[in-house]
Structure formats: structure tokens, C-alpha cells
Amino acid sequence: MSGCEANFDGLVGPTHHYAGLSFGNEASTRNQHAVANPKLAAKQGLQKMKSLADLGFAQGVLPPHERPHLATLRQMGFGGSDREVLAQAQAYSPRLLSSLSSASSMWVANAATVSPSADSADGRTHFTVANLNNKLHRAIEADTTSAILRATFKHDSHFCHHDALPQVAALGDEGAANHNRLCGDHDQPGVQVFVYGRHGLLAGEHEPVRYPARQTRLASDAVARLHQLSPARTVFVQQNPEAIDRGVFHNDVICVSNRQVLFHHQQAFLNADLALGEIRDKMAALALDFQPIVVPQSKVSIDDAVATYLFNSQLLSKNDGKMMMVVPEESRQHIGVWDYLCELQESGGPIDQIEVFDLRESMRNGGGPACLRLRVALNRAELSAVNDGSLMNDVLFTRLNQWVDRHYRDRMQAEDLADPQLLTEVRYALDELTQILGLGAIYPFQR
């Protein structure tokens, strides 16, 4: 093995619910007020992690955040005991309490952008925490994400951590969901592709009109600079504004990369030919052969892509050199999309295996297999420097399932969030979790 791509999945938190918080994310809007099942959600996620670990892929886990987020409520002027703060917030605005209770940190593809050491001038793996500035419920993730990543990837000699960019719309950054990397072996230099929705400072001709473009070019440029990437191996591409207006709120809803392959929809990018040409040329300079797989509109429409999350899949390299694709159950349920996938699997191309997972609880908030994982390409030395307790195996899987059984409710709606008992349950659970994972005190309530 010459390096690997490890996937770190976000564990769903105990307050998982459907609040309709993400304008532009159609599943989130559609399922507002549906009854959620946090216990099932966490178990569906764990099952994916375990299955991939069993297949021999390096798999880690990242813990959920503390919710409701009392610190933000206090910062907003609510005071007194925790119980009083919750009651006041609920009386003032149940929607605010819901925002500050979202389990959205599960979608760790938005936790950070990660550049492997082979691409960065200082030879370290770089992480920039995403500020998730476009949504209140997500912008509050940055500090805890930073603490979690620093505890999981601890050694300064291997890992370099950057805090989130300033919290302002012009620097809106959504992390790895808008970032792809093309390469040969994962620990060899590759080409990084940053996808943005609007510039940030300059008013562009081509911007979405219906839904927000969450990622700015200004932010993508800043991350590339922080990560010490070579311009000769970096490409910036604008997302197709029409796709954003149809519900493609992150690039990973319409595109996924692995090694030389860029699996994407025909309408994913603005000026796609130029962008693909630049990727091809920059890869050729590394003696790499670019293999785009373009799914035409005639086979799968953008609406079907959004409904089924076909592109929010994981592409994983197997030992035989072929790739396995991890798709959500919703892709199997759709006849046209499933026919396309069966054809793809038989086509003799790089992807020859499709694995389906039931991630319905997360999917109903717009989070598929790819949203739930943060890719970290690591060489052997770096992999052994990762916090041991964070890596998935039989023992950890059993312990985490038992932990979920002990602490999670199987029903959650907005009105449950003001229950002071829930906050106690969450803190108790998270405190135990940091011990299971060996992460130390990462939450403010533990300090």
C-alpha cells in the first residue's frame, strides 16, 4: 500500500431533527417538522462506517457537537441557569432554539477542506475548518470542529490546522463538499479542484437567483493559499448557477472524484469544457491520465440527481485497481438512476461495484453518503499518527452501538429541544464518548 484515503464519518448527534433550516437544500425544506429518529440515524451511519472498515478501507469517526448550543444562547443575552436559558429561548423563538440544536455537524464533508501532505509545500497535511457562514445553525460548528480535528490529527510534524476564515458572507466556505482531488496514488502529488458558487467581492454575471451560492471564490483562494498549494496543480471552477437554483447547494451533490476519475453531471460546472481541459493539462504535467465520467442530462436530470443523490456517493479504490461506488438507497429506488448505475457497473470502466446503504434519516435533511464523510489522504506515517481511538473496528463499533442504545432517543421533534433533561442526556453522552474515543476534553462543558 502506498498511502490511502481514510474516510472519517460524522457520528449523528442525539438532537438530530428536521427543522427546515437550510434554504436551498430541498430535502431540508421538504421534511421540516417530520419526526426524526436520532437513534436510528446514528446506527445507520455506524453501519456504513463498519461495512467499509470490514471491506478493508481505512475508516474513522468524528464525534457530534454539544447541542442545544447554550454558549450561543448566552452570547445572545439569554441568562440564568441552563434550564432558564432554554425556557427563555423557547419562549422567544422555537426556531432559534431549533437552529442552535441542529445535529448538522454530522455532515463532516462540510467540516473542513483537507489537502494531503504530497500537495503542500511544507509536506504536512493541511486542514482549514469551514466557517459555514451561510447558515446560522452551521456557522456555530467551527470552534468545536477545530477542537475535534486537532484532537484527532494531533501531531504538528504531520498535521497543520487552520482555524475557519472570518465569519462573513464574502468568505463563505463550506469545506470539502466543494473540493475534489485528482491523483494517482493517494500519497503522491495530485491536482486539487476548488468549486465555488460566486466570487464574494465582485458581482458576477452568472450567479444563482433563487438559492444562495454558499461558497465564494475568495474563500477557495484563501484555503489554497493557506494550504501552500502550487498554482500549477490547482484548479478553480465555478459551479453552474442553474444547478444551485435547482437544489445543488454543494458541489458534492453533483460530482465526486477519486484518483483519476471525476464522476459528474453534464451540467455541474459553468464553462465545463475549459475547466475539464485545465484539469486534464495539469494532470498530464504529473503524467496522470484524467478520466472524467460525464453523466448526460438525457440519462439523469439535475432534478433526479438531487432527488436520488446519485453523485453524493463515495468512490473508493479497491485492491484490484477498480472502484466501488457507495450510493444511498434512494438511488436504487429510482428506476432511471438505478438502470444508469447498472449500466455503469457493466461498462468495463473504472467503477465495477455498487454498494447501497440505507441512510434515510440523514438523507431527509439532504445528507448522503458523501456528506457524512471527510476524506483524508494519508501516507503510512500519517495514518499511524491519527488518534488510535478514532479508527473504526469491531470493538469500537460494538461500543458505539451500545453507547447509542444507552443515550439516544428514538423520536425527536422541535418541541423536545427545550427539555432540560435532553441537555443533561447530551452532556452525559458526549462526556462518555470522548472517553471511548480517547479524545480528551474537546467540549467547553468539559473544561
Ligand SMILES: NCCC[C@H](NC(=O)CCC(=O)O)C(=O)O
Ligand atoms: N452536506 C450536506 C449538508 C446538509 C445540511 N442540512 C441541514 O443542515 C438541514 C438541517 C435541518 O433543516 O434541520 C446543509 O444544508 O448544510
